[in-house]
Each structure stands twice: as C-alpha cells, then as structure tokens.
Amino acid sequence: MFTGIIEATGTVTRLTQIASEWRLSLDSGKLVLDDVRLGDSIAVNGCCLTVVELSAKGFSADVSNATLECTTLGNFSRGTRVNLEKAMLASDRFGGHIVSGHVDGVGSLLESTADAQSVRLRFGVPATLSRYIAAKGSICVDGTSLTVNEIDSNSFTVNVIPHTQQETVIGGYVVGQRVNIEVDLIARYLERMMRADKNSGEQGGISNELLARHGFK
DSSP, X not given: OBOSOOOEEEEEEEEXXXXXXXXXXXXXXXXXXXXXXXXXXXXXXXXXXEEEEEOSSEEEEEEOHHHHHHSSGGGOOTTOEEEEEEOOOTTSOOOSOOBXXXXXXXXXXXXXXXXXXXXXXXXXXXXXXXXXXXXXXXXXXXXXXXXXXXXXXXXEEEEEOHHHHHHSGGGGXXXXXXXXXXXXXXXXXXXXXXXXXXXTTOOSSOOHHHHHHTTOO
C-alpha cells in the first residue's frame, strides 16, 4: 500500500530480458534503502514492483508481460526518470490517498498551461476509467497523488504546485506524454457494490440490506 507522496526520483539503468519477461534495474537516487529487504514493494511510476536485487545505488525488480501491457513500463529505456515510493508503514503520516500500486490504465497529457506558479495539466483517459474520476477527488498519475479540478467524458485536469514539479517526474512532462493512471480505490469498490450480482441474485443499488451483507452495520 502507498500514499502517492513521492519520496525520490530514480533513473533506469538497465532493462534486461530474462526468458520471456524483463528485469528492471534502477539507480534509486536519494531514496533511502537502508530499511528495504528483498521481497519488499516499491512503486515505480505508480506501479508496485517487488525488489529482487539490491545494490549500493539502487535495486532491481522483475516486470511481467501483463504489467508491460497495461502500464508505461514497456516504454522505459536507459536514462528514463521515474517516481519512487516505498510501501508505507502503518505508523506513517497519510499525506496523499490510498494507492494500491495497481495501475488501472494509461492516459496521455493533452495540454499544459501555466497557472501562476503552478501548472494546469489536462490528461486524456479511456472512457472505462473516466467514470471513476470525480471533481475534487483523488487521482494517481505516475504514482503521484493529485486532486482533480475538472472532469469530462474523456479527460480531467489537475494543478501541480512548484514543489511537486521539482520533486517528481511531472516537471519534465511534454504534451503527448503517456502516464500511468490509478483511480481512487474506493470508487472501484463502490461500483462493484452498486452493480447487480447476477450470480448471487443481488439487485443493483445500495440499501441497508446490501450494506449489512457486506459487513457494514
């Protein structure tokens, strides 16, 4: 589990094919790895990966074909900058929002406009994702927790303050940039609860009975 508060940016040093899949190696920059062990999770541009190797300057993680198909990791090359966040501790401050590290899909930057010291970004997203995005709700873009300003049928806007531009890869975005998108986890579960379950005979819509069946008293 993550919060979408980026701890450091890193750099891809190598992408090695092993059998039919890939191993991603990274220079982790200023990310502190003293408390990281093999098997721990680190979010790379919002994608939860398992550490399989540790070095003095970084770590490596295996990337499945399924991950390459639904994220931007397949476009990585040596020198690509990435956002990094270690899995949160139960005692950590919750500075962003609930982020699973399971990317829902890929969006693209449509427009970038200066807004005082901030920058306003408009991202295009597939219609299958836009229904989960709400104005003033949370969205995860390349692992960064952001607040949605506006939403329409196929795009949304966010404002990015100077600190976030400097401390994440967002400061280097150009129009056309492809990004990993994770929608609010709560929205996905809420839709599942509202949908009719044909196998169990449940009817669509939220009721006291439905909430009780799912453990809400």
